[in-house]
Amino acid sequence: MKTNDVIIQFTAKIVFFIIFFFSIHIFLAGHYTPGGGFVGGLLTSSAIVLLIITFDINTVRHILPINYTYFTAGGLLLALATAAFPMFVGKPFFTHFFDYFDLPLLGKQSLHTAMLFDTGVYLVVVGVTMTIIQTIGEDE
Amino acid sequence: MPIVAALFVPLFYKRMKHIHTGWFVLAVPATLAIIYATYIAQVAKGEVFTAELPWIPSLDISVISYLDGLSLLFSLLITGIGSLVVLYSIFYLDKHKEKLHNFYVYLLLFMSAMLGVVQSDHLITLYFFWELTSISSFLLIGYWYTRDASRLGALKSMLITVGGGLMMLGGFVLLYLMGGTFSIRELITMAPNLAEHPLFTWSLLLLLLGAFTKSAQFPFYIWLPDAMEAPTPVSAYLHSATMVKAGIYLVARFTPIFAASELWVWLVTGVGILTLFWGSFFAVKQTDLKGILAFSTVSQLGLIMSLLGASAVAFHSNDSIDTIKYAAFAAIFHLINHATFKGSLFMIAGIVDHETGTRDIRKLGGLMSIMPISFTVAAIGSLSMAGLPPFNGFLSKEMFLTAMLALQNFEFFGFDTWGALFPIIAWIASIFTFIYSFYFVARTFMGNYKPEQLPHQPHEAPIGMLISPILLATCVIVIFFVPNFIGDTFVKPAVQAIQPFLYTTPQDVDIYVSAWHGHITPELLMTVGIIIVGVLLFVTLPKWQGLYRRFPQAFTLNNAYNKIMQGLDVGLNRLSQRFMTESMRHYLLYMFSGITIIVIGSLFLKDAFRIAWQETSPIRPYELILAVVLVIGTAIVILAKSRLTAIIGLGAVGYTVALFFVIFNAPDLALTQLVIETISVALFLMAFYHLPKLGKREERMKFQLNRAIISIAVGIMVTLVALSAHSQKLIPSISKYYEETVYSLAGGGNIVNVILVDYRGFDTLFEITVLGIAGMGILAMIKLRMNRKEKIHENK
Numbered sequence: 001m002k003t004n005d006v007i008i009q010f011t012a013k014i015v016f017f018i019i020f021f022f023s024i025h026i027f028l029a030g031h032y033t034p035g036g037g038f039v040g041g042l043l044t045s046s047a048i049v050l051l052i053i054t055f056d057i058n059t060v061r062h063i064l065p066i067n068y069t070y071f072t073a074g075g076l077l078l079a080l081a082t083a084a085f086p087m088f089v090g091k092p093f094f095t096h097f098f099d100y101f102d103l104p105l106l107g108k109q110s111l112h113t114a115m116l117f118d119t120g121v122y123l124v125v126v127g128v129t130m131t132i133i134q135t136i137g138e139d140e
Numbered sequence: 141m142p143i144v145a146a147l148f149v150p151l152f153y154k155r156m157k158h159i160h161t162g163w164f165v166l167a168v169p170a171t172l173a174i175i176y177a178t179y180i181a182q183v184a185k186g187e188v189f190t191a192e193l194p195w196i197p198s199l200d201i202s203v204i205s206y207l208d209g210l211s212l213l214f215s216l217l218i219t220g221i222g223s224l225v226v227l228y229s230i231f232y233l234d235k236h237k238e239k240l241h242n243f244y245v246y247l248l249l250f251m252s253a254m255l256g257v258v259q260s261d262h263l264i265t266l267y268f269f270w271e272l273t274s275i276s277s278f279l280l281i282g283y284w285y286t287r288d289a290s291r292l293g294a295l296k297s298m299l300i301t302v303g304g305g306l307m308m309l310g311g312f313v314l315l316y317l318m319g320g321t322f323s324i325r326e327l328i329t330m331a332p333n334l335a336e337h338p339l340f341t342w343s344l345l346l347l348l349l350g351a352f353t354k355s356a357q358f359p360f361y362i363w364l365p366d367a368m369e370a371p372t373p374v375s376a377y378l379h380s381a382t383m384v385k386a387g388i389y390l391v392a393r394f395t396p397i398f399a400a401s402e403l404w405v406w407l408v409t410g411v412g413i414l415t416l417f418w419g420s421f422f423a424v425k426q427t428d429l430k431g432i433l434a435f436s437t438v439s440q441l442g443l444i445m446s447l448l449g450a451s452a453v454a455f456h457s458n459d460s461i462d463t464i465k466y467a468a469f470a471a472i473f474h475l476i477n478h479a480t481f482k483g484s485l486f487m488i489a490g491i492v493d494h495e496t497g498t499r500d501i502r503k504l505g506g507l508m509s510i511m512p513i514s515f516t517v518a519a520i521g522s523l524s525m526a527g528l529p530p531f532n533g534f535l536s537k538e539m540f541l542t543a544m545l546a547l548q549n550f551e552f553f554g555f556d557t558w559g560a561l562f563p564i565i566a567w568i569a570s571i572f573t574f575i576y577s578f579y580f581v582a583r584t585f586m587g588n589y590k591p592e593q594l595p596h597q598p599h600e601a602p603i604g605m606l607i608s609p610i611l612l613a614t615c616v617i618v619i620f621f622v623p624n625f626i627g628d629t630f631v632k633p634a635v636q637a638i639q640p641f642l643y644t645t646p647q648d649v650d651i652y653v654s655a656w657h658g659h660i661t662p663e664l665l666m667t668v669g670i671i672i673v674g675v676l677l678f679v680t681l682p683k684w685q686g687l688y689r690r691f692p693q694a695f696t697l698n699n700a701y702n703k704i705m706q707g708l709d710v711g712l713n714r715l716s717q718r719f720m721t722e723s724m725r726h727y728l729l730y731m732f733s734g735i736t737i738i739v740i741g742s743l744f745l746k747d748a749f750r751i752a753w754q755e756t757s758p759i760r761p762y763e764l765i766l767a768v769v770l771v772i773g774t775a776i777v778i779l780a781k782s783r784l785t786a787i788i789g790l791g792a793v794g795y796t797v798a799l800f801f802v803i804f805n806a807p808d809l810a811l812t813q814l815v816i817e818t819i820s821v822a823l824f825l826m827a828f829y830h831l832p833k834l835g836k837r838e839e840r841m842k843f844q845l846n847r848a849i850i851s852i853a854v855g856i857m858v859t860l861v862a863l864s865a866h867s868q869k870l871i872p873s874i875s876k877y878y879e880e881t882v883y884s885l886a887g888g889g890n891i892v893n894v895i896l897v898d899y900r901g902f903d904t905l906f907e908i909t910v911l912g913i914a915g916m917g918i919l920a921m922i923k924l925r926m927n928r929k930e931k932i933h934e935n936k
Contacts (some may be wrong), residue, residue: 031888031893032888035808039808042819061476069915075908076909079904081904094902096901114901117904120908121904122909132915134916135824
């Protein structure tokens with residue numbers, strides 16, 4: 001039976017971006033307000049899940065041609081590299097640096113290496129969640 | 141040195157196939173024997189030699205070599221008989237059919253271990269070498285490892301001797317605790333103080349267990365007859381001359397320490413005399429040549445052991461009765477004699493086996509004219525074993541009877557009442573010894589020749605194989621004629637080492653051995669009696685040998701051993717089957733009840749439980765409401781009939797917890813909890829949807845009392861622990877530091893996140909690793925399972 005779910009598909013297209021930007025916001029704001037890499041990652045993947053539910057796995061894979069295991073691996077690598085970097089400049093493992101910079105577009109902002117680590121967390125969470133859901137979803 | 145040589149044996153074996161490897165090996169014990177022989181003169185004067193090699197200095201463990209009369213005697217026996225056995229084995233073992241490299245490596249290993257045992261002054265190294273003898277003997281008994289009997293015999297001897305060895309280690313440790321030193325010499329000097337120590341008796345018992353198992357004393361002798369599956373050179377060397385005397389050595393060595401104890405005297409003497417009787421009694425029953433010799437070895441070891449026990453009596457008698465001094469002398473003297481005649485007898489048994497193809501005494505007979513030299517040697521050995529003149533066994537048996545007779549003259553330890561038993565048992569045992577000695581020779585070499593029953597056409601052995609038994613038999617006779625030379629050079633220093641409290645130098649041992657004392661002594665009369673009764677019984681042997689068959693098999697010690705082993709096997713299997721049910725629920729039951737008992741028990745035993753109300757905050761109404769919701773959700777999960785209800789109940793619990801996080805001001809946790817709860821409920825639903833149709837029944841969870849009790853107990857335990865942990869905070873929380881430095885040091889405002897990525901980023905790093913592993917795991921499980929399905933299809 002072919003159902004016509006035009007409303008949900010239309011809504012999903014908009015809601016996806018809302019959730020996605022909200023997740024990015026939560027992720028970036030994590031250092032000062034509630035949020036961070038973990039919740040951000042989960043929200044991003046829930047946005048993708050919304051797409052999967054609305055359309056189907058193959059369509060979503062066509063739209064977002066991503067191998068999520070690379071996400072996991074890349075995230076782990078990034079986190080480890082951030083943690084290991086201070087060792088090369090004579091600081092203990094996992095020392096973070098931060099300072100304030102005047103960036104061209106955004107003005108005066110603080111940049112923190114913890115952010116890089118959090119990006120690693122974000123990538124791993126997205127990767128793992130999507131791997132799990134995709135694998136189970138494809139399984140007959 | 142033999143250990144080093146052992147390393148090179150396989151090399152010789154591989155490189156020089158055409159020469160029998162034994163020739164290279166022979167050089168080792170022969171050289172050692174000559175080296176030891178150079179010490180004889182000095183040791184006979186009472187000198188001792190020591191050498192020390194630190195091994196683990198921080199633990200006060202070192203290899204201390206100590207050469208006095210006793211160890212020199214044993215070293216000479218080991219190397220001397222070792223050389224003869226190697227010579228014999230060169231002709232006994234075929235160089236093409238046998239794995240000679242294995243044999244000689246094991247043999248040299250054993251030889252080194254044995255030398256280590258007799259020369260160690262250090263308890264731990266003594267134990268080390270002791271176990272090395274057990275292991276190398278295990279390897280030698282199992283030399284023909286394709287035979288079942290060999291493996292069984294090896295296993296049995298291993299279990300018994302190693303069990304005894306471990307007991308002995310316990311005894312050694314106790315000795316160290318008492319004396320504070322590992323050195324035997326130092327322990328001997330403080331012997332009088334040790335006797336008062338509460339651990340004294342325990343160490344004595346443990347040590348004796350080690351000695352008795354090794355020396356095949358009652359009731360641990362059962363491994364020795366089964367060890368006869370070893371090649372005959374091994375039996376001759378290990379199970380007559382050396383290893384079984386390690387226990388004798390141990391008893392002799394520790395006599396100065398323990399002789400003060402009544403228990404020691406009674407145990408050593410009693411067990412020895414019992415073994416003597418038991419072994420000689422059952423030797424007559426055997427039909428296997430080596431079986432007879434094995435039981436005879438057991439009985440002779442019992443004889444030596446009982447003499448050593450009697451020698452400890454001399455510690456207590458104030459020179460009033462001189463005859464008891466004979467005991468130690470007789471023990472050592474008989475030890476030498478036994479090594480000579482039993483070694484030659486084993487070699488003869490091996491020759492008979494080798495030339496006729498059987499060791500069964502019922503098939504043998506009438507070999508006298510075919511193997512005259514073997515017969516002569518066997519006759520000499522047997523007559524000496526029986527204790528007849530003009531062989532050395534006569535002298536030692538006379539002294540043995542003297543010592544046993546002397547025992548009843550003492551008026552302490554109950555010897556005045558029970559002492560009379562000793563000479564009587566000894567006398568009866570000697571009669572049986574006489575019988576089996578004759579039985580051994582007569583059934584093999586006399587009587588009717590039965591060629592049709594023999595696998596091979598018998599003929600005299602090659603001369604090379606005969607050299608060693610002939611040399612040993614010569615010793616048997618020579619020792620009879622010059623006993624005092626042997627006594628002065630070897631026995632007296634050893635006696636002085638056993639009884640340092642009686643003699644300060646070997647020359648003080650004023651014992652003169654003579655075959656004829658010039659007048660008729662009681663022991664001479666006893667010997668005459670032995671011969672008369674023995675001959676009578678031997679002649680009538682076929683008439684009463686049926687008696688042994690009446691002796692029920694169920695009461696033998698072998699049977700007991702088998703029953704114990706089987707019982708252990710079956711019992712432990714049953715035990716593990718009882719508990720290893722392969723049911724996860726049972727294991728969880730064990731774990732939870734174990735944890736609960738331990739935690740609640742320690743909570744109350746240590747008096748750690750307490751509740752402090754003053755630090756608790758007031759309960760707000762919505763907390764109460766949420767708690768009630770939580771409880772209802774939990775109850776739904778437990779009581780739900782449908783699984784769907786349970787899943788939704790679980791989801792409700794999860795969201796309530798998120799709400800709790802909200803009201804307890806944990807926004808990050810609340811966010812995460814909400815999302816995670818959603819995902820896990822979705823996964824649950826998926827699992828629910830995929831349940832197999834078959835056997836899917838919507839049922840309420842069955843109530844089981846024991847599970848309910850354990851769950852309630854676990855709940856109570858966690859509550860109690862949480863309450864008391866909250867009530868006694870020993871150190872203040874470190875969260876103040878985070879609050880103060882979160883902006884200045886870490887440049888952030890969200891404490892939770894800063895802790896996660898900065899202060900304690902390490903944990904986060906591995907948590908995301910865990911996540912990654914979980915993802916990969918799910919991927920692997922699902923994808924690989926599909927692959928396997930495909931493979932099964934392919935196979936079909």
